[in-house]
Amino acid sequence: MTSLNTIGRSLLRDDTDIPASPSQVLRRASSGGRWLKVIRDIQPGLVLSWFIMAVVMLWALFPQWFTSYSATVGVARQQLRAPSAEHWLGTDALGRDLLARIIYGAGNSLTGAFVAVGVGLLVGTTLGIIAGSARGRIDGAIMRSVDVLLSIPQLLLSLSIVILLGFGIVNAAIAVGITSIASFARLARSEVVRVRASDYVEAAFGSGGTFSRVLLRHILPNSLTSVIAFAALQLGWAILTISTLGFLGYGAPPPTPEWGLLIAEGRNYLARAWWLTTVPGIVVILVVLSANRISQSFGRARA
Template sequence: MTLTLARPGTRTAVPRRVLRPGTVVPALVLLIAVAWALVPGLFTAASPTETVAAALLGPSPAHWFGTDATGRDVFARVIHGASHSVTGALAAVLVGLVAGTAIGVTAGAAGGAVDEVLMRIVDVLLAIPALLLSLSVVILLGFGTTNAALAVGVTSVAVFARLARAQVVSVRVADFVEAAYGSGGTAASVLWRHILPNSLTPVLALAALQLGSAILQISTLGFLGYGAPPPTPEWGLLISEGRNYVATAWWLTVLPGLVVVAVVLATNRLSQALRGGERP
């Protein structure tokens, strides 16, 4: 993939890519998921933890996703579950983005021994499978959405660090950067005004991609019992609770699972648009 670097003072084409027709639906899906997380009461009046009808009712106009084994509205639980799954994923991406970018920019800008030491630490993190690392961290910190988000964030630090370093190393040898140094710019000012603005677009695209991955990882931790405890409506936990009723109440696993798939696919599509993968 060829990346065209924007010169200082020029506008990037990223907003145009994101607003193209092929990205409108994914953007709406992601906005709905975020709205569920922030203001769930606008989308359902049902309680996510209280019995509202008979147990194991199928999907209907009264209960769009049916009811679970205790008579709780599954649609309400999915909506309220976004406040744990989506916000947890956003927090995880923020941890990885901030920590990883800081490490990568420091390594790329400093070079030499600093670069070698930091990148060897990153290599160690990359050598550990993401799920194993997140499980290890969450077991050390304890169960819960906050700790699960921190654990997932730790697994993405190395990915952000590698990409940020590669971008900084590539941009710092560009002609306009050399010209900035020749004009008397200090290392800090050139880094802030010229290198970082031309290095962070791929990192932000990776953040969009990692959001989908973080939702999957947090849902996986919840499915395995390492996330939010019952009766908290967390997406992975909802799927786990319905697995014993697959033959008789398919909606308990299929519908929450489809929500997770839709949100993850939406974030992947937006990430592709940010990377410039949208076809004209």
């Protein structure tokens, strides 16, 4: 009996040495090929863009995680200090840590940008959907109003609205959002008209579907992809425009940290303290480029 058990165990061990079947080899090879394809498809620029946006979002949500300095209170005898181990990006004319002001400024700049994109996305997309669905006189009236908005330079229109509403980051964001309504409306209308002319939409109407049901189930889901990609592109544009308004003095009032205001405050010390304007400007450029790169990836995914 003992010898039989020994022989059985040896046979079981030998079974493990049996080579895999051809189908198993092919499955393993295909699995490895998929992983290689995934690795090859990774785009370093896109990964870096997502990383930058994630870091900036964390700055806006949890600024105390990244700095222990105040963004509004300076330190005596620490004015215009160059970047060092104590102050990584130096200090401004009032002894405030520049890195802390950039980190806390992310909350104001991103909040304003999201408000601006939200206003343009909600109002503009709604108008575009109504125009593309209703057609006729309603479509003509809406699109002529959109043409009037598009004929006015956006920065000039933003400045005019800010002057009417009053200074402040929220008012600046609303002004920037109003100027983007026309772009969202035109894009949404063109997508609705394109999808509505598709064969599957005509088939849905032919099979007895009501207009509201076809609109919700077929037209809107297939029309909003481009609008969402455009919203990501508009996020970078909104950050840049709000920073421009802040630089001109129409954004957040001092001592509130805001990226455009930081650049404006440091321009008088450019010869002595270059970091006061250079570093916030680089941050704005990186965030805008990252938002544009992410928007491009959405557009390619749709194609």
